[in-house]
Amino acid sequence: MTFSYTPAGPASRRGPLKYGDRVQLTDAKGRMHTIVLLEGGYFHSHRGSFRHSELVGLPEGTVHTTSTGAQYLVLRPLLSDYVLSMPRGAAVIYPKDSGQIVQMADIFPGARVVEAGVGSGALSMSLLSAVGEYGQLISFERREDFAEIAQGNVDLWFGRRHPAWRVEVGDLAERLPQVVEPGSIDRIVLDMLAPWENLQVCADALAPGGVLLCYVATVTQLSRVVEDMRASELFTEPHAWESLVRDWHLEGLAVRPDHRMVAHTGFLVTARRLAPGHQPPLRSRRPAKGAYTGEEVWTSQDLGERPTSDKKVRKVKRDVTARVADLVDHSACEVPPPPGQDVPEGQDGPPGQDGQNVQDGQITAGLED
Ligand SMILES: C[S@@+](CC[C@H](N)C(=O)[O-])C[C@H]1O[C@@H](n2cnc3c(N)ncnc32)[C@H](O)[C@@H]1O
Secondary structure (H helix, E strand, O other): OOOOOOOOOHHHOOOOOOOOOEEEEEOOOOOEEEEEOOOOOEEEEOOEEEEHHHOOOOOOOEEEEOOOOOEEEEEOOOHHHHHHHOOOOOOOOOHHHHHHHHHHOOOOOOOEEEEEOOOOOHHHHHHHHHHOOOOEEEEEEOOHHHHHHHHHHHHHHHOOOOOOEEEEEOOHHHHHHHHOOOOOEEEEEEEOOOHHHHHHHHHHHEEEEEEEEEEEOOHHHHHHHHHHHHHHOOEOOOEEEOOOOOOEEEEOOEEEEOOOOOOOOOEEEEEEEOOOOOOOOOOOOOOOOOOOOOOOOOOOOOOOOOOOOHHHHHHHHHHHHHHHHHHHHHHOOOOOOOOOOOOOOOOOOOOOOOOOEEEOOEEEEOOOO
8 A cells, every 4th residue: 555645754763763863772771761863973871882873774673782881772762652751841641541532532534633731742642643644633722831842742753843733822712712613623632620611612613423532630520521511411421431551560470460550540531512402312310400509419329329218227227236235145254355365265255146257346247238
């Protein structure tokens, strides 16, 4: 298959190494240095040095030996390496979540995509790679300094300004309607503190069936944005999830999960834009009345718990009282020894009913519904 165009920056990502390429040097202990190959450039470390020119023309995956005999593996960094090492203004979306976003928001080649905020530009690079040169990514950022950092990071990665990219400085709610035609956007990705403040403008910009994806860090934001999406009646029923990635340690027979992991990054939630004038089908379970009015009363039902009937509570109370009375009767002549004192030989410890655990005189398990 032949392509009639050159995607942004592929020349800097394949073929023999050349001046201007960014390369990652990894030593025998796994320590990394990232350098850009420059004419007349020199790499120095306490483990030796070499001229950049020595790498030019070599294939990636070369193991290069320094003046003092130290070895460095030479590779161009992957996007995931670059994202984790680039300068950050705002917190970045981690590669594991960018991958989910591209897949689950269905960012396709040629898509018209809106993103806000742009932060450090980490997600922008994945979105640009997915839309390609014939797509469009408009990234909104309300902080000018962050927009500049993001543009620096993204331009450095692609080696030039990606032809599908445009950055707009300003608040999304204000700028989006000024910048895009209503109903013209295929996908919107929001990574910001209060995505619920932008639901109406996003719905206006999205084409019917378009995807809105929000990335939020906390359950309180997740809950708020989902309830507001539902209340707006502009979107399909939201779908939320998180992804946990656990690395593995692989050494001889010691093959096991790593002891440490990034346990939490954020939650993802998607919904599709309904056709204007259409409302979502009535849900069989509606959110509690009064949810997010500002004066909400929290009940166990609001949190999805099944209510316990008064009858059930009375039954459990009777049961527990009977069990405690039983315990007291049985223990009248078998007082548990004070803490630290052994039970005399041949004598059982403090008694419990069958299936009950007794700890410090308290029943700790074995109670049934
Ligand atoms: C966590 S950062 C985004 C990081 C980015 N997704 C990345 O991967 O590098 C959130 C950004 O959203 C911006 N922001 C928050 N609310 C906004 C709004 N209403 N309009 C535009 N930008 C907004 C903030 O200034 C901040 O830079």
